[in-house]
Amino acid sequence: xxxxxxxxxxxxxxxxxxxxxxxxxxxxxxxxxxxxxxxxxxxxxxxxxxxxxxxxxxxxxxxxxxxxxxxxxxxxxxxxxxxxxxxxxxxxxxxxxxxxxxxxxxxxxxxxxxxxxxxxxxxxxxxxxxxxxxxxxxxxxxxxxxxxxxxxxxxxxxxxxxxxxxxxxxxxxxxxxxxxxxxxxxxxxxxxxxxxxxxxxxxxxxxxxxxxxxxxxxxxxxxxxx
Amino acid sequence: xxxxxxxxxxxxxxxxxxxxxxxxxxxxxxxxxxxxxxxxxxxxxxxxxxxxxxxxxxxxxxxxxxxxxxxxxxxxxxxxxxxxxxxxxxxxxxxxxxxxxxxxxxxxxxxxxx
Numbered sequence: 469x470x471x472x473x474x475x476x477x478x479x480x481x482x483x484x485x486x487x488x489x490x491x492x493x494x495x496x497x498x499x500x501x502x503x504x505x506x507x508x509x510x511x512x513x514x515x516x517x518x519x520x521x522x523x524x525x526x527x528x529x530x531x532x533x534x535x536x537x538x539x540x541x542x543x544x545x546x547x548x549x550x551x552x553x554x555x556x557x558x559x560x561x562x563x564x565x566x567x568x569x570x571x572x573x574x575x576x577x578x579x580x581x582x583x584x585x586x587x588x589x590x591x592x593x594x595x596x597x598x599x600x601x602x603x604x605x606x607x608x609x610x611x612x613x614x615x616x617x618x619x620x621x622x623x624x625x626x627x628x629x630x631x632x633x634x635x636x637x638x639x640x641x642x643x644x645x646x647x648x649x650x651x652x653x654x655x656x657x658x659x660x661x662x663x664x665x666x667x668x669x670x671x672x673x674x675x676x677x678x679x680x681x682x683x684x685x686x687x688x689x690x691x692x693x694x
Numbered sequence: 695x696x697x698x699x700x701x702x703x704x705x706x707x708x709x710x711x712x713x714x715x716x717x718x719x720x721x722x723x724x725x726x727x728x729x730x731x732x733x734x735x736x737x738x739x740x741x742x743x744x745x746x747x748x749x750x751x752x753x754x755x756x757x758x759x760x761x762x763x764x765x766x767x768x769x770x771x772x773x774x775x776x777x778x779x780x781x782x783x784x785x786x787x788x789x790x791x792x793x794x795x796x797x798x799x800x801x802x803x804x805x806x807x808x
Contacts, residue, residue: 504796524796530789538793542800638789 471549471573474500475565478535479556483511486556490519493554496562502543503556506535512556532621533642537635548627555621564662568624571658578629578655581615581647582622586661593666599680610687611648615659619643622662629655640679641686648690702740709733 475498479486486503493501501521505513507529516523524542526535536553543551550569554560564582571577585600600619607618623646632653637645650657709730716726723729739746739762746758755761 507792522800524800526792526796528788528792530792534789534793538796541793542797636786638785 471569472500472547473498473550473552473565473569474502474543474546474548475552475554476536476539476543477501477503477554477556478506478532478539479503479508479512479516480506480529480532480535481508481510481512482556483508483515485558486512486515487519489554489556489558489560490516490521492562493565494519496565498552498562498565500546500548502539504535504539506530506532531637531639531642533635533640533645534638536642540630540635544627544630551625551627551630553621553623553625559664559666560622561663561665564622564660565624567660567662568622571660572624572626576656577658578626579650579657580624581617581657581659582620582662583615583617583659584620584662584664585616586659603680606684607644607647610691611644611651613647613651613657615647617659618647620662620664629653637686637690639682641683641690644683644687645690648687698740698743702737705733705737705740709737 475493477486477489482489490501490503503513503516503521503523505516505523505525507526513523513525522542524538526538540551550572552565552568554562554565560582568580568582571580585604600617604616604618607613607615619640621643629650633646633649635642635645712723712726712730712733715721716723739758743758746762747756748758750756750758750761753761755764
């Protein structure tokens with residue numbers, strides 16, 4: 469059975485990378501691509517439109533979580549079967565997607581998280597690696613999840629998941645919110661190894677290590693607020 | 695004594711300004727009465743420091759000034775948290791609006807293309 473796969477990309481000032489990302493996806497046969505331009509001040513949207521993908525634009529920057537939710541709302545109206553989150557900065561490889569969606573297609577999972585610690589991660593800076601390891605211990609304790617990589621932007625979901633889950637965190641804490649809600653709603657999840665390209669470019673654009681503090685704070689707030 | 699003159703004078707100016715903008719100029723601040731009562735209490739506390747000590751001793755705190763500071767800190771934290779929550783709500787609202795616009799514009803594009 470042929471499942472309709474939508475690739476969702478949240479992009480902020482990625483005019484230099486977005487073109488290659490889209491071409492990479494096209495070369496692997498993924499034609500349903502949605503790019504959410506999160507208030508970019510460069511030509512990100514134009515570059516995406518040039519390659520014929522669906523582009524939604526936030527008039528001001530709201531954060532990756534917000535951008536993904538906007539894209540999700542859009543895709544929910546499009547008769548999709550599977551949504552794949554994919555980064556705009558070139559850190560992800562389109563060839564990993566088939567491994568991500570396989571468990572969903574054969575019904576053994578509703579959600580598949582890509583993990584850079586199960587696969588080959590080239591050039592992770594030591595401090596980042598340490599922080600990610602600590603982050604995973606934190607997430608596993610806090611959410612009761614058995615995940616090795618909780619803040620990886622490469623994920624695949626059965627569309628039904630987003631009929632139940634809405635992201636309320638606009639910025640980086642969305643990743644833990646997502647894990648929390650997947651578990652709370654008892655969706656079947658697994659992890660699959662993926663390869664991440666760390667380059668000077670993508671590291672400069674990515675999260676700052678200090679964001680970890682803000683994420684923990686917001687997670688606590690959400691948990692205690694229930 | 696110096697303290698009372700300088701700060702008392704400052705607060706007196708605040709009170710005068712309150713009256714000026716609300717009564718004379720007619721700009722009706724919603725919380726005029728509250729601000730007025732607040733600053734008058736502050737003025738009284740400055741002019742009659744011994745009275746504040748009496749209040750403080752009721753709570754077993756020796757100095758009026760200490761008591762005032764404890765209260766202020768609690769109130770300030772409370773207000774801070776309230777502000778933080780308001781900010782959160784505003785951010786959520788902004789995202790909702792931005793999302794709405796994004797989806798609407800996209801729908802319009804698609805209609806045009808058809």
